[in-house]
Amino acid sequence: MSVDVVVKEGDLAEMVEQVWVSYLDPEGVNPLVPTGDAKQPSEVHSSVSITGSWTGHVVYASSIKAAKMAAAAFLAMEVEEIGVEDLSDVLGELANIVGGNVKAMLPPGCFLSLPQVVMAPDSATKYPSAERISGLYGVWDGEPVSVSMWQSRDGRNEGESA
Amino acid sequence: MRAMVIDDSRAMRMILKRIVSKLNFEATEAGDGQEALDLLATMTEVPELALIDWNMPNMNGLEFVTRVRSDPRLREMTLVMVTTESEQSQIVRALAAGAHEYVIKPFTEGAMIEKLALLGLVPTGANS
Numbered sequence: 001m002s003v004d005v006v007v008k009e010g011d012l013a014e015m016v017e018q019v020w021v022s023y024l025d026p027e028g029v030n031p032l033v034p035t036g037d038a039k040q041p042s043e044v045h046s047s048v049s050i051t052g053s054w055t056g057h058v059v060y061a062s063s064i065k066a067a068k069m070a071a072a073a074f075l076a077m078e079v080e081e082i083g084v085e086d087l088s089d090v091l092g093e094l095a096n097i098v099g100g101n102v103k104a105m106l107p108p109g110c111f112l113s114l115p116q117v118v119m120a121p122d123s124a125t126k127y128p129s130a131e132r133i134s135g136l137y138g139v140w141d142g143e144p145v146s147v148s149m150w151q152s153r154d155g156r157n158e159g160e161s162a
Numbered sequence: 163m164r165a166m167v168i169d170d171s172r173a174m175r176m177i178l179k180r181i182v183s184k185l186n187f188e189a190t191e192a193g194d195g196q197e198a199l200d201l202l203a204t205m206t207e208v209p210e211l212a213l214i215d216w217n218m219p220n221m222n223g224l225e226f227v228t229r230v231r232s233d234p235r236l237r238e239m240t241l242v243m244v245t246t247e248s249e250q251s252q253i254v255r256a257l258a259a260g261a262h263e264y265v266i267k268p269f270t271e272g273a274m275i276e277k278l279a280l281l282g283l284v285p286t287g288a289n290s
Contacts, residue, residue, distance in 0.1 A: 018268045019268045021268075021270065022267075022268035022269055022270050023177065023268060026270070026271070071173070074173040074176070074177065075172075075173055075176055076176065076180065086173075089171055089172045089173050090171075090173045092171065093171040093173050093174055096171070096217070096246060096267075097246050097267045097268050099246070100217075100245070100246020100247060100248065100267065101246060101248065101268075103246075103249075104246075104248040104249055108249065108251065112217060112246070112247075114170075114217065114219065
C-alpha cells in the first residue's frame with residue numbers, strides 16, 4: 001500500500017510559481033492566477049506517474065492556446081510557429097518538472113516515470129483507480145491551466161497507467 | 163569553450179543551449195546518455211562542460227556520469243547534473259558518481275550562470 005500523503009494546493013502553487021518565474025514568465029508580468037475552479041475545461045494533458053512508497057500521477061492540463069503559449073516561451077518561438085511536436089515536448093517537460101518536485105515532497109523510495117502527453121479533452125482523459133487529492137486551478141492570460149495530483153486508490157504498483 | 167547539453171526534452175536542450183551560447187560556449191546536444199557517448203567518440207576535442215539530465219531513455223544521466231568518469235579521454239569534462247531529482251540522497255549519488263555540480267529544475271538563467279561561475283567556467287559577475 002502507498003502511504004497517504006498531503007501535498008496541498010499551496011505546495012503546488014509554490015512549484016508552479018517557480019516554473020513560471022524560470023521559464024514562462026521570467027519578467028514576472030503574466031503569472032498564473034489561481035481560480036480554484038476544478039471544473040475548468042482543458043484540452044491537453046501531460047502526466048508523470050510516481051511509483052514506490054507512494055503511487056499515483058501528477059497531471060498538467062491546459063487549453064491548447066495556453067499550451068502553445070508555454071511552448072512559445074520555452075522554445076523562444078512565436079505562438080503561430082508552434083507545432084504538435086513542440087507542444088508535446090514542452091508539456092512533457094512541464095509535467096516532468098512539476099512531478100519531480102512533487103516526488104521530492106513524498107517519502108523516500110519513489111520513482112518517476114517518463115512523461116506522457118495526451119492531446120484530448122478532460123472528458124477523454126482517465127486515471128483508472130486513482131482519485132484526485134490535490135489541485136491548483138488557474139488562468140494564465142485568460143486561459144485555463146491546472147496541476148493536479150492523483151493517488152492510486154489501492155496503492156498497488158501494477159496495472160496502473162496514466 | 164565547448165559545452166554538451168544532454169536532455170531528452172528538446173525544449174530543455176534549447177533553454178540550456180541559449181544560456182551557454184550567451185556565455186560564448188559552442189554548444190552541441192544529445193537526447194540521452196548513449197547518444198552523448200556516441201557523439202563524444204567522434205569528437206577530436208572533448209567539450210569542457212556537460213549539462214546532464216537524470217531521467218532519460220536508453221541511458222540515464224547517472225550512468226553517463228559514471229561512464230565518463232571511467233574513460234581517461236573524457237575525465238577532464240566538468241559534469242553538471244540538471245534535473246528534477248532533488249532528494250538529498252540522489253544529489254549524493256550523483257556527486258559520488260563524479261558530477262561536479264547539481265542544478266535542480268526549475269532553474270532561472272541567473273542561477274545556472276552562478277553555478278557555472280562557481281565552477282570557474284565563466285567569469286564571476288557574468289550574470290550581472
